[in-house]
Amino acid sequence: MFFDYFSIKYIDSYQKRNYHLSLIREIPPTAGWPLTIKSLITSLFKSHPPGLLEDDFKRYLGAPQAKLTYSGTSAFYIILESLKKLSNKKTVVIPAFICPLMPLAIKKAGLNIKVCDTNAHNFDFNKNKLENICASNNDILAILAVHLGGLAIDFSALKETAQKCKAFIIEDCAQSLGSQYYGAKTGALGEFAFFSLCRGKGLTIYEGGIAATNLPEYADILNDTAKEIMQPDFLSESLKIAELFAYSVFYQPNLFWFAFRLPQLFWQLRNNPVKAMGEYFETDFPIHQVSAFREYIGHINFPRLEDKIKAQRKKVGIYLEGLKNISGVHPIVELERTRASYPYLTLIFQDAKKRNSTLNLFRNSGLGISQVYLQAITDYAYLKNIIPDTQCPNSRKLSEKTITLSTSDFLKESDLKNIIKKLTKLLE
Numbered sequence: 001m002f003f004d005y006f007s008i009k010y011i012d013s014y015q016k017r018n019y020h021l022s023l024i025r026e027i028p029p030t031a032g033w034p035l036t037i038k039s040l041i042t043s044l045f046k047s048h049p050p051g052l053l054e055d056d057f058k059r060y061l062g063a064p065q066a067k068l069t070y071s072g073t074s075a076f077y078i079i080l081e082s083l084k085k086l087s088n089k090k091t092v093v094i095p096a097f098i099c100p101l102m103p104l105a106i107k108k109a110g111l112n113i114k115v116c117d118t119n120a121h122n123f124d125f126n127k128n129k130l131e132n133i134c135a136s137n138n139d140i141l142a143i144l145a146v147h148l149g150g151l152a153i154d155f156s157a158l159k160e161t162a163q164k165c166k167a168f169i170i171e172d173c174a175q176s177l178g179s180q181y182y183g184a185k186t187g188a189l190g191e192f193a194f195f196s197l198c199r200g201k202g203l204t205i206y207e208g209g210i211a212a213t214n215l216p217e218y219a220d221i222l223n224d225t226a227k228e229i230m231q232p233d234f235l236s237e238s239l240k241i242a243e244l245f246a247y248s249v250f251y252q253p254n255l256f257w258f259a260f261r262l263p264q265l266f267w268q269l270r271n272n273p274v275k276a277m278g279e280y281f282e283t284d285f286p287i288h289q290v291s292a293f294r295e296y297i298g299h300i301n302f303p304r305l306e307d308k309i310k311a312q313r314k315k316v317g318i319y320l321e322g323l324k325n326i327s328g329v330h331p332i333v334e335l336e337r338t339r340a341s342y343p344y345l346t347l348i349f350q351d352a353k354k355r356n357s358t359l360n361l362f363r364n365s366g367l368g369i370s371q372v373y374l375q376a377i378t379d380y381a382y383l384k385n386i387i388p389d390t391q392c393p394n395s396r397k398l399s400e401k402t403i404t405l406s407t408s409d410f411l412k413e414s415d416l417k418n419i420i421k422k423l424t425k426l427l428e
Contacts, residue, residue, distance in 0.1 A: 065222050231288055
């Protein structure tokens with residue numbers, strides 16, 4: 001390389017700063033696991049017995065059934081289709097701070113959506129509002145429990161509410177593989193759960209998911225539904241294998257800018273922040289079968305889980321120590337007697353303007369600073385026809401006042417200190 005950084009002067013309303021625009025080094029915003037192209041090529045020539053990764057998840061969760069799916073979204077959809085065989089109820093309750101793919105899966109399943117606001121200080125349901133929703137509606141099929149940011153929610157409180165209205169609990173563990181609640185693994189708490197194996201989510205096969213149930217009486221239903229819905233698609237799966245190889249090349253600091261930041265800039269220049277954040281999706285998402293080769297890649301990388309979580313938690317510890325005396329911002333951290341996997345650390349600012357200044361400061365720094373979701377789920381224009389009009393002030397404030405700090409493998413200790421230094425200077 002002829003250079004590592006291209007430096008420019010950046011002037012904002014506060015003061016002049018030396019600001020580095022990294023055209024080469026870009027840290028991913030989440031703790032996705034890197035893969036080597038050597039390991040992929042070597043694995044191509046090995047035996048790929050089917051079911052290896054599914055068995056890994058069964059053992060890990062102590063679950064009677066786990067099905068490998070095309071994505072976390074398709075896993076959620078398969079669970080919903082399974083529930084339709086168990087109940088005539090039609091409404092699924094979701095938190096207002098959630099991935100836009102989740103309501104699209106509910107719509108595809110032909111079910112209704114009820115939105116519940118979160119707390120102001122974390123991603124959990126607002127308990128009073130959830131109880132009111134369940135008490136006033138006898139059509140609640142399921143409640144979607146989202147362990148966002150690797151943080152286990154207050155599951156005991158949720159379970160108590162769900163039991164009152166006889167609703168199933170579906171755990172969204174897309175970002176919480178490896179997290180625990182009172183010693184139990186997330187994904188092993190409710191009746192059903194799903195995980196994401198998408199790029200950037202930790203354990204990855206580029207695109208994939210796991211649908212699981214913890215109750216033996218539902219194992220056959222989940223298995224049969226998955227077989228009914230998932231069909232082979234040779235061309236699409238071949239593309240995913242090619243993209244997995246591309247991921248192994250581009251998921252590293254010196255090339256990630258081209259795969260991640262460049263598309264962001266493209267949509268930002270076209271004044272489309274939703275697409276810039278990668279939060280625009282179609283209802284017709286793929287649900288085909290995953291090849292034994294990609295399953296094998298997940299299987300051989302599964303044993304890395306505990307070491308990766310340990311490293312992520314160590315980075316969060318450095319962040320928390322460095323930011324503990326800063327006023328005007330507080331982190332969203334794990335509840336007592338839980339263990340977060342921390343694919344990133346979320347900070348809540350008291351002042352939205354300060355949050356925006358911070359995002360602007362770090363936007364082109366290459367240090368992995370980002371945000372969870374652009375908006376509350378009720379505020380996405382393209383979802384207006386399927387999301388009921390609901391007042392969700394807490395979730396809206398989360399979208400307006402939060403940033404995320406990466407816990408990526410690629411972050412050096414000097415990077416962490418640099419981030420802490422910049423945040424301290426901005427907020428002092």
